[in-house]
Structure formats: structure tokens, C-alpha cells
Amino acid sequence: MVSTTLRKIVSPCWRPSVENEGQNSGRGDDLGCRVDGLWWYKDLGQHVHGKFSMAVIQANNVLEDYSQVESGPMSLEALGPQGTFVGIYDGHAGPEASRFISDYLFDNIKRYTSENQGMSADVVNKAYLATEEEFLSVVEKQWLIRPQMASVGSCCLVGIICSGVLYIANAGDSRAVLGRMDRSLKEVQAVQLSTEHNASLSSVRDELRSSHLDDPQIVVLKHKVWRVKGLIQVSRSIGDAYLKKTEFNREPLLPKFRLPEPFQKPILKAEPSILVQKLNPEDQFLIFASDGLWENLSNQEAVDIVTTCPRNGIARKLVKAALCEAAKKREMRYSDLKKIDRGVRRHFHDDITVIVVYLDYPLISRNSFREPVISVRGGGDANT
Structure with a gap:
């Protein structure tokens, strides 16, 4: 789907293939990226506004999560705005959509920033929708030979720091949480920044029902879990063409994805919920993390860990804390969970991706940048 040449250009820190698991990741070694069994991580790096840490743990047979940190130019113009871009792409039914987003979303952000002569919520929204249309075009082209592509999708969480302003965009159920110092309490408080789109939330079910008044089965409680059309928990995503365009909800798509009646308008949406706010000292x-982390840690628990632990390896520390909680829920030890291989591991926890971005306010508030451009991609399988 994406040429080998293109991947070499855009993926300086890609996870190796499953056959090479346990080895370090080629060019990634130079960037401090490592693979160890089911782990992929970069313990500490420098972005234009401070330090960052990334970690991924695989649970599925094929890792469906992709992620990235891009720091430097936020547009195609030489004198355009500088900043930091963070993306968490939690795929489902396969890695193709999350990989596609990793390859194209940031480029679309830069293109629209150039066209609009600056970063804005509108730029981010346009980039999401352009990436969606590009992926659906791939689905259409491969429909007869790979119809299962119509069932592949991905949640998409993005954070952008540009000109002292923070943009958080989300489609799906990944989450962004801010650690903010409360001067009166003298402690760091958790502030959730992203809006989630999961049918388990009553507000999401209400939104779906109000936008599909003619469909009493738009959300269905199935095995004690609320699902859109009884099929999927998230109400927004990139991909999932089978719930966006009725022409993809038919043979040769697998029967389990097909609805009994054609639909008149998209059931799922790709538009993100967007928050814009100025950063302060x-x-x-x-x-930033996929829902696998938040299923096991509260916002404040995660913030407390980041506040009290060293920066180096903090993303791995958060993932391990979530894994310990997952093991505890199943009345087992973390040491026993570590012995469970991918695939079977999915019965105990999801793929988990975490990126922690530290905010150095003096760097955020200045107008010039001298740090080198960085591009770090996490997760996935380089040979799929």
C-alpha cells in the first residue's frame, strides 16, 4: 500500500518485522529506539518544546497501533511556524488504517497549514477529513481483491504545540491528559483534554440517537457492552468504510460486518472533536495514550506516576503500571503475564501506546528554534 522507498523516507524509527523481534530496529538505534520482545520504546528524546518519551506493548497477533512524534516545521513554507506534532493511532480489524494515518496525516497538516498561512482548528479538521478520503480511496481501489480493507479502521488522537497554543484533536477513544501544577494545593492535577467517542458513554449514545432518529438500533447493548449497530464501540474513526459508505457493506465483505439493510448516511464520522487553548507556565x-492504558489507570494515577518518576523511560513506566493492574484484575502476577505471547495476550490487555510530552515553558514562549528536526515513528510491522 505504501512503497518501500516512501517508508524508508518517513520511518526513521520503525518497528522491525515479527521475525526480527528482540533485535534493535536498524536506523532506530541511532535515535535511541529499541525493540525488546513485545516492547517498542524510546525512553527519552528532545522536541522543540522539551523532552518526550514513547512506549508500545503488543497484545494482538499483529500490532495494530502506530504512533509518531514530529518536531520542527509545521508547514511546507521555509519561514512557516515551528512546533511539535504527536499522534496516537489505535487500529482495529488490522493495522492498515493506523499505518496509513501515520504515513499521511502529518503531511496533510503541513499542507493545510501552508494553504491557510498558519495553524488552526480548521487546518486540523481538514487534515483529518483529507486523510479519511485518501484511505477510503485506497479501500475502493482494493475492494475486489482485498474487501476486508473496508472493515479496517483506526482511532486518531493528535496533539499539536504551535506558537504557544495547544491543539488536541480526537476521533475515537484514545485520550490526552494534561498534568497541571495547582499552586494553591502545591500538587500536579490531571486535566483531561480530549473528548472520547465510545458507545459506552451515555453522551455518545445520545449523540448517535439524535443524528439517526430513524434507526432505533443505532446503538445495541450486546454482551453487556454498548456497540454502534452491535458491531463497534467507537462512533468516530478514520477508515471503517463499511459503516461510512453503503457500497462497502455488501459481498464480498465478510458476513459478520454486513448490515441487513442499506443505510442512507454514514453511521460513523471521521470529524475530530478539537480543543484549542494557550499553554501557561x-x-x-x-x-497521550490509547484506551488500553486508561482501562487500567485513572487520569490522576497516570499523572502521579509521571510527576514522581524520572523522565527517562517514563512512558514504559506507565505501560508497566497498566500491565500490573491488568494482571491484578486476573488474579495473576505481572511476572506471569510477561510470559504470555502475543495473540493470547489480547485476552488480558489491549495493544497499549503511550507518549509523554514534557512542556518547557521558556521554550514554548520563545519565537526561534534551533533544535534539529525530528521524526520518530513507533509501532507496527515494517514488512506488512
């Missing part, structure tokens, strides 16, 4: 760090 009290803002200490940001935690």
Missing part, C-alpha cells in the same frame, strides 16, 4: 506535561 503551570502546564507541566501531556500524556
